[in-house]
Every structure is written in structure tokens, then in C-alpha cells.
Amino acid sequence: FLEGRTALVTGSTSGIGLAIARALAAAGVRVAINGLGDAAQIDAALSSVRTAGAADARHFDADLRDPAQIAAMMQAIDAWSPLDVLVNNAGIQHTAALADMPPERWDAILAINLSSAFHTMRAALPGMATRGFGRVVNIASVHGLVASVQKAPYVAAKFGLVGMSKVAALEYAASGTRDSGGVTVNCICPGWVETPLIEPQIEARRAGGSREDGVRALLGEKQPSLRMSLPEDIAALALWLCRREAHNMTGAALPIDGAWTAQ
Numbered sequence: 001f002l003e004g005r006t007a008l009v010t011g012s013t014s015g016i017g018l019a020i021a022r023a024l025a026a027a028g029v030r031v032a033i034n035g036l037g038d039a040a041q042i043d044a045a046l047s048s049v050r051t052a053g054a055a056d057a058r059h060f061d062a063d064l065r066d067p068a069q070i071a072a073m074m075q076a077i078d079a080w081s082p083l084d085v086l087v088n089n090a091g092i093q094h095t096a097a098l099a100d101m102p103p104e105r106w107d108a109i110l111a112i113n114l115s116s117a118f119h120t121m122r123a124a125l126p127g128m129a130t131r132g133f134g135r136v137v138n139i140a141s142v143h144g145l146v147a148s149v150q151k152a153p154y155v156a157a158k159f160g161l162v163g164m165s166k167v168a169a170l171e172y173a174a175s176g177t178r179d180s181g182g183v184t185v186n187c188i189c190p191g192w193v194e195t196p197l198i199e200p201q202i203e204a205r206r207a208g209g210s211r212e213d214g215v216r217a218l219l220g221e222k223q224p225s226l227r228m229s230l231p232e233d234i235a236a237l238a239l240w241l242c243r244r245e246a247h248n249m250t251g252a253a254l255p256i257d258g259a260w261t262a263q
């Protein structure tokens, strides 16, 4: 069903995005990757996606803080191949108390973690509706469902992403058919996932101990499983959401959080 379709995964030069790009590639999808990094990191991500099985993979450059660069990227991808699957995954973090949060960090987090998804969805959804098939998978967070201290912009952006995804799910609910797969929009809401994004937070809790001490302290605060997810664990759900059988799974915000939000 997914063979030969086209996907964009934002922020796929690292972490969860790279794992999702690889999972889609293994299902025969041609994958547009995007994300920051030097030439070596971008080449490594591209060859990793090709090795996973992508019929075709290309890097599309765009700094997602800039709507003009996003528009240019979406046009370039459409000229390459109309988009069937859009994964808004790029994200950054900065932890500080609200009163100490630098305003420019607020602007950057809102731009990358929330507004970029508005700009890509705005460009991609009409074509998906016309073709009767489309999948938008937005990588939100448990912080799209509950709050934590020192994360005002991140929590605001992720709650916003969950809300915007529900609006889009409603607007496109009747597009397509059960056979064509329909157009769905969902969020995945991970707890702690082992990627470079959370290293500063592990480091902050080491208290002179090992990295494992830092991980234990971090997960002990909120994630009852006391296990981090792997990027591949998140990718497996993203891939499932792209299947035809998921045509009626839309407007959902699905936690993968070791029972964090069950509390």
C-alpha cells in the first residue's frame, strides 16, 4: 500500500526523524529528508535512509524558522513528487523558568515546534485531499498533554500542535474513501526517547554520578516504566498510522510514555 509513495520527514538528520525516515524507506516509500547538519551528517542520514530501502531519497534544505524557506522546500518537493505522507518531527528544547526564558528561545521554539507544521500542512493537505490519500503524523510529546516546569515555550508549542492537528483532522475527515485510505492527521506523544535532544537534561541530573544515574533520576520523576523509548519504537507507530487500515484513526494524540500521562 505504501510502496512508491512519497514522504517528507522534517528534522530527519537525527534522532526520531531519522528513525521514521528509515522505517518509511523500508516500506518502499521515497523519502524527502530535511534537517540541519553539516554535509557529512546529511550524507550519513541520506545513506542510512537509502540502505534501509528507499526507492529514492533526497535532502531538502530549509531552516524551519523561516516560512519563506518552508514554502520553497514544499514547492521543490511537489515538483519532485506529490506528497502522500508528511511527518512534522523537527523540534528543539530549552529549559528555564518562565521568568528566565530568553524571548528569542520562545520565538525559535514556537517557530520550529509549532508554526513550521502549520506551514507544511497548509501546503500539503489540499493535494492529499484531491488524491484521496494522505497522512500527517505530527511528533508532539507528553508535553502536548500535560505540563512540566521550565518548559513554557515547549509545552505551549506541543499543546498547540495537538490542537491544530485536531482541527485539520476534522477539516479533512471526509476526504477519500476506505479503499483510498482517506486523509488522516494524528499526533504521537512520546515520553523520554533516547536521542541527542534530551542529553542536556540527563547531564543536569547526574549530580556527579554516571550517565545511568542521570537517566534514572530523570525517568524517576515522571515516567513509571523507568525505560526510555528508542527512536525506532516511535517510528513503528508512525509507520502503522500510514497504513490503509488506519483510515479511521484521525484526530488522535497517542502517548508512548511508559504510563506518564496515566497518572
Ligand code: NAD
Residues within 6 Å of the ligand: 010, 011, 012, 013, 014, 015, 016, 017, 034, 035, 036, 037, 062, 063, 064, 065, 089, 090, 091, 092, 112, 113, 139, 140, 141, 142, 189, 190, 191, 192, 193, 194, 195, 196, 197, 198
Ligand atoms: P534531535 O535533536 O535528535 O533531532 C531534531 C531534528 O530537528 C534534527 O534533525 C535537527 O536538525 C532538526 N532541526 C532543529 N532545528 C531545525 C531547524 N531550524 N530547521 C530544520 N530542522 C531543524 O531530537 P529528537 O529527540 O529526535 O526530537 C524529534 C522530535 O521529537 C521533536 O519534535 C521533539 O520535541 C520530539 N520529542 C522528543 C522526545 C525525546 O525524549 N527525545 C520526547 C518527546 C517528543
